[in-house]
Amino acid sequence: MLKLDTEKKEHNFSYTSVKNAMEKVILDPSQKARIKVRNLNFSYGEKQALKNISLDIYEKKVTAIIGPSGCGKSTFIRILNRMSDFTLSSKVEGEILLDGKDIFSKDFSPVELRKKVGMVFQKPNPFPKSIIENIAYGLKINGVKDKHKIEEKVIKSLKRAALYEEIKNRINESALGLSGGQQQRLCIARCIAIEPEVILFDEPCASLDPISTAKIEELILELKNYYTIVIVTHNMQQALRVSDYTAFFLMGELIEFNETKKIFENPSDKRTEDYITGRFG
Amino acid sequence: MSIKSENFREKAIEYTLFILSLSAIIFLAGIIFTLIKEAIPAFKEIGFFKMLLSKDWYPTYDPPDFGILPLMAGTMVVTVIALLISIPLGLACAIYISELAGKREKVFLKPFIELLSSIPSVVYGFWGIVFLAPAIQKYFDIPSGYCAITSGIVLGIMSAPIIASLSEDSLNYVPKSFKEAAFALGSNKFETLMNVTIPAAASGIITSIILGTGRIIGETMVVLMLSGGAAIMPTSALEPVRPMTSAIAAEMGEAAFKTLHYYSLFAIALILFAITFVLNMLAEKISKKYRIKLGSSR
Numbered sequence: 001m002l003k004l005d006t007e008k009k010e011h012n013f014s015y016t017s018v019k020n021a022m023e024k025v026i027l028d029p030s031q032k033a034r035i036k037v038r039n040l041n042f043s044y045g046e047k048q049a050l051k052n053i054s055l056d057i058y059e060k061k062v063t064a065i066i067g068p069s070g071c072g073k074s075t076f077i078r079i080l081n082r083m084s085d086f087t088l089s090s091k092v093e094g095e096i097l098l099d100g101k102d103i104f105s106k107d108f109s110p111v112e113l114r115k116k117v118g119m120v121f122q123k124p125n126p127f128p129k130s131i132i133e134n135i136a137y138g139l140k141i142n143g144v145k146d147k148h149k150i151e152e153k154v155i156k157s158l159k160r161a162a163l164y165e166e167i168k169n170r171i172n173e174s175a176l177g178l179s180g181g182q183q184q185r186l187c188i189a190r191c192i193a194i195e196p197e198v199i200l201f202d203e204p205c206a207s208l209d210p211i212s213t214a215k216i217e218e219l220i221l222e223l224k225n226y227y228t229i230v231i232v233t234h235n236m237q238q239a240l241r242v243s244d245y246t247a248f249f250l251m252g253e254l255i256e257f258n259e260t261k262k263i264f265e266n267p268s269d270k271r272t273e274d275y276i277t278g279r280f281g
Numbered sequence: 282m283s284i285k286s287e288n289f290r291e292k293a294i295e296y297t298l299f300i301l302s303l304s305a306i307i308f309l310a311g312i313i314f315t316l317i318k319e320a321i322p323a324f325k326e327i328g329f330f331k332m333l334l335s336k337d338w339y340p341t342y343d344p345p346d347f348g349i350l351p352l353m354a355g356t357m358v359v360t361v362i363a364l365l366i367s368i369p370l371g372l373a374c375a376i377y378i379s380e381l382a383g384k385r386e387k388v389f390l391k392p393f394i395e396l397l398s399s400i401p402s403v404v405y406g407f408w409g410i411v412f413l414a415p416a417i418q419k420y421f422d423i424p425s426g427y428c429a430i431t432s433g434i435v436l437g438i439m440s441a442p443i444i445a446s447l448s449e450d451s452l453n454y455v456p457k458s459f460k461e462a463a464f465a466l467g468s469n470k471f472e473t474l475m476n477v478t479i480p481a482a483a484s485g486i487i488t489s490i491i492l493g494t495g496r497i498i499g500e501t502m503v504v505l506m507l508s509g510g511a512a513i514m515p516t517s518a519l520e521p522v523r524p525m526t527s528a529i530a531a532e533m534g535e536a537a538f539k540t541l542h543y544y545s546l547f548a549i550a551l552i553l554f555a556i557t558f559v560l561n562m563l564a565e566k567i568s569k570k571y572r573i574k575l576g577s578s579r
Contacts, residue, residue, distance in 0.1 A: 115467035
């Protein structure tokens, strides 16, 4: 991990290594950026998975990361809460600032980071425990001991994840008995129970049917009111439906970043246009 | 080759393999049959409960006593001591190798642990005689180093690799997604291990402990060499004991053919077999349940 001099970086900040980047990575100064990614490079083994990525994640907005398989979009999102630490022989360069603090700095522990930046995975991954225990787990490791408080928060999280009405009579049953879509909403409830500020969704609907997908999308739009959201998706319609900003990745490079509307209506890069019109990917 | 002779060859191979695979069952049935047949006279003559519950084992006295309670107690004491050593040792190894060790350490450690379980038990026994028994005698200041604790320690060291190896497999089997979920919620390594990984692997770990227990109970050479051989009710771990296996091994050669002593040794063997059989069934049952439980969430 390369430690960079933050101050110097900000002054010399430029996009020169991305071709014509000035036109294609459009940052929005009117929005409050919660996460600033600057000149991020990531490699594991011999493979350079991300090349010089710079973008902003705005507060209480949904930012979609799109691109074909293997373009580095999942890799990128997993760096935002340092789940990438578990990738063997990986190397990160550049910086990611969460509210101005470098997440790779020594006094920012990954455990603290992950409490602020929650994550929902591609495949629903509830623990093989009861529904209530699944959500209580995160609260317990964060030091909430009072039983009533835990139950109160569990119910609040389930309500916020639009799951409570369906399962209110079986919260003591195993989470593995839920349908895929319900399991995914449980994972969302589990994530929001610990009150993160940013939620990362890594293709949350990849293994779900269209009805469950619609519910999750509706939920994401609702959650936007409370949280800053980043969503990786290979479904462009989904990106168009739920996101405010879109980043298009291709082979480890950020090709274009702009408001979703502009990306879809009037992309400035030929490759973006080809991808969203379905010419490849 | 004609179709007919081709068919015949196929069938011949099929039947040969079928009969060979049956042989395992035939041998097992034969062993059980012999055990039961030779044990029945003892139970008839002495009485099943009298044999099981009486505290005196003097098979060569006149009149002889055939109470196997002290032998069972000997097995128990030795097993408990062995488990007290092998469970923490085996689990610690398993957790370290599967969760904490780096790639290189893993490649290095796992074969060594598996090698440890392939050392012949007589070698362990020999090590116990030469090294451990004198040390125990000296440390506790007791008349003989050949006692329950000595053979228990050696058995514990001996069975730890089984527990380590099988537990490590079951820890590895825990889906990565569980651990990721825990880490993403802000758990540190220790919390993830205690709250997610170990509970998810619990059935596999329990199975490994049960199989390890079976190994300890059935082990003969080490207890024969190290436990002292006194068939009396043990009152402490520092006393010599005579576990069931060592009683059979030591006395079968001198018991006259078809005498009550001979039959009662078969009775002990039958009880031993029943214990290990139940343990194996239990392990099988738990591990099956475990497979299904994780299977649905993968």
